[in-house]
């Protein structure tokens with residue numbers, strides 16, 4: 001125990017005594033760790049923000065959307081999820097807590113939203129009060145849609161901050177009226193801004209009660225509904241999915257040989273593609289890192305061997321006054337570990353700086369994020385490298401014969 | 410009984426086809442509290458003798474008993490313990506750690522002995538006071554004079570309270586005045602009961618010792634007691 005603390009002390013003295021050389025020695029480790037941390041921080045920032053996008057889906061929710069297979073599209077058919085489908089699902093599906101239908105406007109593309117001579121185009125959707133939870137929306141002003149808004153088809157709307165800006169609505173737009181598709185809608189709430197994702201603003205929308213939206217859409221076109229189903233539990237996910245599939249297939253009169261004209265997606269499916277890319281990148285990265293750390297480790301071993309030779313006489317002195325093998329071994333081993341850890345720490349700091357810099361210099365890129373595990377691994381790996389590559393020089397030092405070491409010139 | 414007993418000790422070095430007999434069948438016994446000087450011409454085997462006595466080197470042949478223990482039968486770690494606790498070694502070239510302060514140099518043997526920091530510091534300061542260097546303990550060796558460095562080395566040798574002090578030409582690199590100071594210190598230590606064995610070239614230095622052993626070509630050719638010294642200590 002004493003010797004451990006003592007070894008640390010003398011290791012630090014010796015690292016300090018050779019300041020510049022120590023720095024050059026650790027450069028390999030510094031570069032290896034720094035580049036890893038930089039890349040990991042950027043990737044993690046990316047995956048963190050991607051995950052946030054899907055967080056709203058909740059872990060036990062699934063979504064249903066219409067999907068027109070290529071072959072059908074050729075024939076000019078367009079698949080839809082209709083209000084009747086929703087009704088049937090509501091009646092027959094089991095294990096569903098609540099359903100959040102979202103009705104995209106099919107006039108939104110052509111019909112502008114107006115306010116006092118300003119006009120803007122936004123994503124207009126009709127939905128129910130459960131949408132707030134599902135999408136993780138926080139209110140900045142006012143309130144979200146309520147159950148009764150839908151029941152009594154109120155002409156109200158909740159808007160995002162981007163739309164508010166475009167229309168030059170007041171900072172707190174609650175109580176203002178905006179004009180859309182031939183109707184005046186009262187603004188009852190403004191959501192907390194979510195910022196942009198890959199350059200697309202997530203705050204350019206207006207949300208209406210589902211029933212109001214149906215009325216607005218009129219009978220112009222058949223509506224297509226996007227459904228989010230909150231499940232009671234994930235336990236019977238597969239059987240619930242099967243059941244839903246059967247209900248919709250029956251509703252759509254699909255023959256057994258016809259493909260589904262809809263898609264049932266779980267949040268895992270949505271994120272799995274992205275996380276696969278990320279994990280592949282991480283593995284490739286891991287390979288590069290281990291190579292660079294090995295190179296760094298060889299650098300340390302080289303200098304430690306030189307150091308042992310340089311200090312042969314000192315080792316002889318220590319042995320002459322009673323140092324045992326393990327004292328010398330520990331001293332040199334700890335010196336190697338101190339060197340590599342030092343490199344690791346400097347590398348982590350530089351890498352983080354690089355990551356932040358890189359993320360900041362790419363427009364609309366999510367901020368860098370260094371997870372604790374990456375720091376831990378970088379730290380652990382540098383210590384490991386120190387031990388692996390320090391053991392040979394340390395053993396060489398410890399095995400020196402006292403009298404030979406003392407005679408060494 | 411003898412603190413040290415050498416039984417037909419030989420040390421041979423083979424250089425190519427010829428063998429150098431650095432020590433050639435030495436029989437010797439040194440008792441506790443003796444004050445011994447090895448003298449002899451250069452190459453006569455004095456340093457070889459000291460290295461073997463200090464358990465730094467092993468004889469080619471013969472038995473060495475230290476405190477009734479047969480040194481040849483001890484393993485590496487036991488030898489390290491002996492060097493640490495039974496023997497204080499003083500070198501002609503001081504052999505201090507260049508980057509460590511005087512205090513740390515003196516504390517080092519106690520680190521290997523496993524003494525806690527507080528005690529270690531206390532004992533090291535005591536040893537430095539003993540050699541009159543308490544006011545220089547934060548200096549590193551390069552900031553000290555030759556005589557001061559040798560006194561740090563003596564403090565380091567004394568700090569574990571060894572049974573034997575071994576000194577290989579401790580005054581070889583020092584001027585006459587400093588040599589006198591160091592020898593006065595040795596005399597004082599001897600009077601306090603310390604067993605001292607040293608190697609010297611100088612007659613002045615040898616005169617301080619009780620017993621003088623002359624080596625020549627690895628053999629003991631003379632072994633006598635200094636008249637006046639002996640009288641002093643009877």
Ligand SMILES: Nc1ncnc2c1ncn2[C@@H]1O[C@H](COP(=O)(O)OP(=O)(O)OP(=O)(O)O)[C@@H](O)[C@H]1O
Nearest residue numbers: 422424429430431450451452453454455456457458
């Ligand atoms: N490592 C070695 N390899 C070969 N020969 C050696 C070695 N060490 C000592 N010798 C030889 O052994 C003999 C005794 O050497 P030693 O160092 O004991 O002499 P010394 O009496 O201390 O001389 P000095 O007064 O010059 O220090 C010498 O002839 C020397 O050449």
Ligand SMILES: [Mg+2]
Nearest residue numbers: 455456457577
């Ligand atoms: Mg000699």
